[in-house]
Amino acid sequence: VIDRAYFQPADLEAALSILAKHREAGIVAGGTDLVVGARSSDKTLPATVVAIDRLKELGRIETSGDGGLQIGALATHADLETSTVVQGSWSALSDAASLVGSPATRHIGTIGGNICNASPAMETGSPLLVFEAIIELASKRGLRRIPIGAFLTGPRKTARRSDELLKSIVLPPLPRPGVTGSAYVRLEYRQAMEIAIVGAAALVTLRDDGICTEARIALTAVAPTCVRASPAEKVLIGSTVDADLVAKAARSAVGQANPIDDVRASAQYRRAMVPVIVERALRLAWNRAKDGVSK
Numbered sequence: 001v002i003d004r005a006y007f008q009p010a011d012l013e014a015a016l017s018i019l020a021k022h023r024e025a026g027i028v029a030g031g032t033d034l035v036v037g038a039r040s041s042d043k044t045l046p047a048t049v050v051a052i053d054r055l056k057e058l059g060r061i062e063t064s065g066d067g068g069l070q071i072g073a074l075a076t077h078a079d080l081e082t083s084t085v086v087q088g089s090w091s092a093l094s095d096a097a098s099l100v101g102s103p104a105t106r107h108i109g110t111i112g113g114n115i116c117n118a119s120p121a122m123e124t125g126s127p128l129l130v131f132e133a134i135i136e137l138a139s140k141r142g143l144r145r146i147p148i149g150a151f152l153t154g155p156r157k158t159a160r161r162s163d164e165l166l167k168s169i170v171l172p173p174l175p176r177p178g179v180t181g182s183a184y185v186r187l188e189y190r191q192a193m194e195i196a197i198v199g200a201a202a203l204v205t206l207r208d209d210g211i212c213t214e215a216r217i218a219l220t221a222v223a224p225t226c227v228r229a230s231p232a233e234k235v236l237i238g239s240t241v242d243a244d245l246v247a248k249a250a251r252s253a254v255g256q257a258n259p260i261d262d263v264r265a266s267a268q269y270r271r272a273m274v275p276v277i278v279e280r281a282l283r284l285a286w287n288r289a290k291d292g293v294s295k
């Protein structure tokens, strides 16, 4: 006999009290990873489930006074895809959200669930890395802030403690709003309901004379977690961006790729595709930054 318990708290405080008492509990937001995973694999649902869908305060996307962005853990991919603020200033994140599953998946799947599920092929990971996002974890003990790169510790592994709930994601202000462009691109065999074979996010900031003052690149599905490709970023910073430099930076991103063979692609193919996808993401980010410079 399995002793099961199901909680559906009405506010954050109640949710944190339940998590403090039931350390073994599993959190369910949209359920598109947790429930689908339990149905399709040998993983079972946790005996104690805390459903957080009623915590409406966690669904907001709000700009902060300093020019950053605060995204509640329950914001859905559809919310991110359609938010004009996200589209306009944090484009890599709306690019990524718009690729997740189908319209049905995007309307119920949340950014918090995507992050806490921590798949190496997760769509939001690389955009959050290039935006240097801070993850806010709430518990009865208080609020803990941790950079996204430190939060994602391995495939399906995070730094979340058992009594913590991912409350929100904070994006610091962009390096130079208006002349910073970002993009996320993934390699996929078909155009919907696909998992990234290789993905890349890029952020480029330009000075009025076209010199790149900031470049950030992150890779998806080619390492145990999404990873920054810092040596490739250094190729761009301080130089006038042109097509050759973009291609050079993209080639040097391969150094950060440590892919595996799986049913979707061999490690060799993934490695070969890294420069192709990074170049596409960089070109898109660069063009979006140039649009800002020319305005």
Ligand SMILES: Cc1cc2nc3c(=O)[nH]c(=O)nc-3n(C[C@H](O)[C@H](O)[C@H](O)COP(=O)(O)OP(=O)(O)OC[C@H]3O[C@@H](n4cnc5c(N)ncnc54)[C@H](O)[C@@H]3O)c2cc1C
Pocket (backbone or CB within 6 Å): 026, 027, 028, 029, 030, 031, 032, 033, 034, 035, 036, 052, 073, 074, 099, 100, 101, 102, 105, 108, 109, 110, 111, 112, 113, 114, 115, 116, 117, 121, 122, 123, 124, 160, 164, 165, 166, 167, 193, 194, 195, 196
């Ligand atoms: C058909 C289909 C297609 C998909 N396509 C894609 C795709 O293209 N790209 C992609 O990246 N993903 C895809 N996914 C995976 C999934 O939809 C996303 O990862 C989604 O964002 C998960 O969100 P959720 O709210 O449904 O998470 P849930 O299933 O509710 O939770 C996922 C995990 O996160 C934990 N969790 C959730 N919220 C919190 C929180 N606030 N605090 C702490 N822990 C929490 C849960 O305990 C669980 O371990 C797909 C899934 C399906 C079923």
